[in-house]
Amino acid sequence: MSLEELQKIAAAAKVKAESYEHHVHVCMAASCQSCGAADIKTQLTETVKENGAEADIWVKGVGCMGLCSAGPLVRVESPADESEYLYQKVGTEDVSELYASIDGNPVERMRCQTEIPFFARQQKIVLENSGRIDPEQIDDYIAEGGYTSLVRALTGMSPQEVLREVSDSGLRGRGGGGYPAGLKWATVARSPAPVKYVICNADEGDPGAFMDRAVLESDPHRILEGMALAAYAVGAEYGYIYIRAEYPLAVERLKKAIRQATRHGFLGRQICETPFSFEIEIRLGAGAFVCGEETALISSIEGQRGQPSPRPPYPADEGLWDCPTLINNVETLANVPAIVREGGEWFQSIGTEKSTGTKVFALAGRIAHTGLIEVPMGITLREIIEEIGGGIPEGRKFKAVQTGGPSGGCLPEENLDMPVEYDTLRAAGSIMGSGGMIVMDETSSMVDVARYFMDFCMTESCGKCVPCRAGTFQMHGLLTKIARGEATAADLQLLEELCDVVRDTSLCGLGQTAPNPVVSTLRYFRHEYEEKLKTDSTDLEIVAS
Amino acid sequence: MPRYPAPPNAPAKVRVVTLRIDGQDIGAREDESVLDVAAEHDIRIPTLCYLDGLSTWGGCRMCMVEIAGSPKLLPACSTQVAEGMEITTNSDKLKNYRRMILELLFAERNHVCSVCVSNGHCDLQDLAVECGMDFVRVPYRNAPYEIDSSHDLFRVDHNRCVLCTRCVRVCDEIEGAHTWDIMGRGVECQVITDLNTPWGESDSCTGCGKCVQVCPTGALVKKGTAAGEMEKRDDFLPYLTQMRGNR
């Protein structure tokens, strides 16, 4: 595959697209499919066929459009008059009306305003193709410039140059840790080992987070291209995508994408007639949250019990089968084709100095617009929640926003004007995390929130180290006791002591960050804990001396 | 599970580094762990899952130490020494943390020392004494556990298991049978024989008893022992490892 051939495919795809007068895009991501998008697409296709309009109207399944709470979403585009209408909550009974409107006036009752900040305030890199291309068609991806970065890199750039672009971009790990991607890549690249691996961590498990799923379902080739670029830069020939089995649609699309990419020569032996070879295999996770931790993930791929091991050695030195291994999260890798295409400097100019680029968040909870958004780093939490998210519904008052899932923390009103950056979030007691963002209003009890996340960590602890295994159990017990109003000040003190022990002595990130939801709610909402304590301290107290 | 051994192309030449443990200046080979180096110099760091001759597990977290300049505590068993390291093994914070870890262990299962066959010969009990853990503040979990007496010679009492995986490792790495493993997640973890069949029905168990000898508590014991009668002998382990050329 050469650049010319690639452009030829893209041109052909464009010609095909332009031959249609109207494009009807039906969201076929998991969340819209769960409310009947597949039926809508079938019915639309049939209606078009019955009316003999196949040559004019192109009904296409696309990836996630973001506003998941309003699904199923259908977008009708007519390039001729540059009109574009987005319809929300479309049902099968609406199909005929929708079809009739294609040539006429839009169906106002289903229309979704696209000028609202939810759409207007976003800046898309990772999701640039989501909701626009058919994730099951490689040509669609190529038509949007897909695989040009790979072909260009292989034919015109050295691995070091690719690495430099990523380093220059300032891209940091999007899985939660925020470790500079360039540094990680460089460590693996420096190793003289003959066999290296690239792993895409698609074991997204935070409650309420579905960023990676959306990318995988909407733009799977992007991940393959990102992985191939990473492999080229670090000198790896094999890659694994470790994806949770709970994402069957994403798995299916990835499999299809790998087949297509291999057939087109973007994967396999001697890609683009260069000596570079790269193959990707999919491994399914069996549902353990801790397998998102890199050493546990590697154990799981090796066929062992999914539990972490002490670092060092870091995977970059000794990873899969003891070979140097680059592990990046889905979103991190999804940024790579754009970085190589536009240059590290371009990426660096987006966002803030220490947190460059954009970040995808899954907005959930007590907020008007729940769904997926991509925003530049440095945007304030207030902008995300009040403008993009449309604020708190039912006239209630905002109370807290939880970022970073079970490893993150809850931030109160006073932190809303804080820019969203790795370091500011950490300083405030939360973390960027993988991108889950749960908004809570005045009716939420912070003790219950902390207890919920502790329950999650307790159940998901692998059981290897004592503080995480037994400590989260005890913390959960104490939180339950507090929530029931049966606890004393001594219990609260014990809880805080446990927070320290579990954070400081646990083996992996799961345990080390498990106390975060408790610590952050205690920091900002301590009164809610204290209000629930029993004042009669003669009962059930613990030795003071 | 054990990590695979270091690749054969690892450099054979090892440098010597100088470091400081609890104010004591020490020279050590750079491929040694903090725990080994401390032991060579009679600096005691409490351990539970670690056992000389088995792979490093790093699960009990008793051997956490402070290293100057590192924001995190590090386990001495799986941290290699480095030039200029300044290590504190026994600060008040570490003492408190060790105490709490022991409290968590005692509360997790039903360790009733007075009626245990290992009473008086138990690593967990010794650690409680060493670390001054005189009472457990957290609530006891009180979860029911089985006792499997199906084996002709040995018995497993899950009430007393601390999940150190010494049995799993010795069976896999020394005996080569891999009868033992772990099932479940989190606090529900349990050691099992074969695919959770009764020990007596295990096809892979050779009956060698190594697991019993390395078990730090009264979880794996010889049958026919009364309270306090079960004494363990794990001194075969360094010997075996040495005779096998430390592979």
Add this chain to the structure above:
Amino acid sequence: MSASTKITMATAWLDGCSGCHMSFLDLDERLITLAEKVDIVYSPIVDTKELPEGVDVGILEGAVSNEEDLEKAKLFRSRCKYLISLGDCAVTGNVPTMRNTFDLDEVYDRAFVENVQCQPQRPTEEVPPLLETVRPIHHVVPVDLVVQGCPPSADTIWYVLTELMAGRTPCPTEVTRFGA
């Protein structure tokens, strides 16, 4: 109660085997030395029926298993200036806690129905109801000192008492341990 300046002491056993009290009696001739300085104002080994107020040292043996134990523990806490948990049952729950892994109904049935040949039935009065779980004393009321051992030896008890009488805080872990 004597009007002397002797230290007053009270003891009781909750859910335990009385072994700790036996160990106390094992002080043998040291009991005489003790009696010169200490008045035992309430104990299973003396005849007082009621725990007086303002006792200097309270010693509790045994775990908290039933409502009477709970009440007694609270009473001791409120009437003793210094409260000692004596022995493993008091400190860890020990053997009595072994019923914690069973359902309370099973425990009642095993004790009062299955193993009884004459009139097997659950008690309805006179016997204090069992608590859901057996707990060590410090999980119920604050305790000032814990002394492990099953039972703690007479020497251990002597060490603890003499240190206290000398105005020092004893460190029982130096002489005893769980299960000792």
